Amino acid sequence: MPDESTRWTRVGSFSECPTDSPVEFVVEGRIIAIFRVDDQVYALDGICPHQGGPLGQGKLEGCIVTCPWHGWQYDVHDGQHTSIATLKHTSFPTKVENGDVLIALPNE
Numbered sequence: 001m002p003d004e005s006t007r008w009t010r011v012g013s014f015s016e017c018p019t020d021s022p023v024e025f026v027v028e029g030r031i032i033a034i035f036r037v038d039d040q041v042y043a044l045d046g047i048c049p050h051q052g053g054p055l056g057q058g059k060l061e062g063c064i065v066t067c068p069w070h071g072w073q074y075d076v077h078d079g080q081h082t083s084i085a086t087l088k089h090t091s092f093p094t095k096v097e098n099g100d101v102l103i104a105l106p107n108e
């Protein structure tokens with residue numbers, strides 16, 4: 001959960017997020033992949049931890065995104081890899097306010 005060590009940062013408009021595919025945004029130099037599932041938005045680091053593939057250009061089926069490079073799959077809710085139990089990719093809390101998608105970035 002976000003706390004005072006996080007800050008909510010706008011990534012884009014909710015209307016920019018399609019329901020059938022991910023979308024990429026660049027936020028403060030980071031690539032963020034946004035997924036819209038059942039009218040909720042979820043955010044993962046957009047760089048696949050396998051070899052750097054673009055998760056925001058992957059295929060979204062339900063709550064599972066498939067990396068376009070070699071097919072690794074993640075649950076967009078929390079970044080959990082679907083077959084490697086010990087691999088959880090970086091995810092970010094999200095919220096929608098006034099039509100804007102916000103993610104909680106850690107203060108660094």
Ligand code: FES
Binds near residue numbers: 050052067070
């Ligand atoms: S870079 Fe994503 S599966 Fe290989």
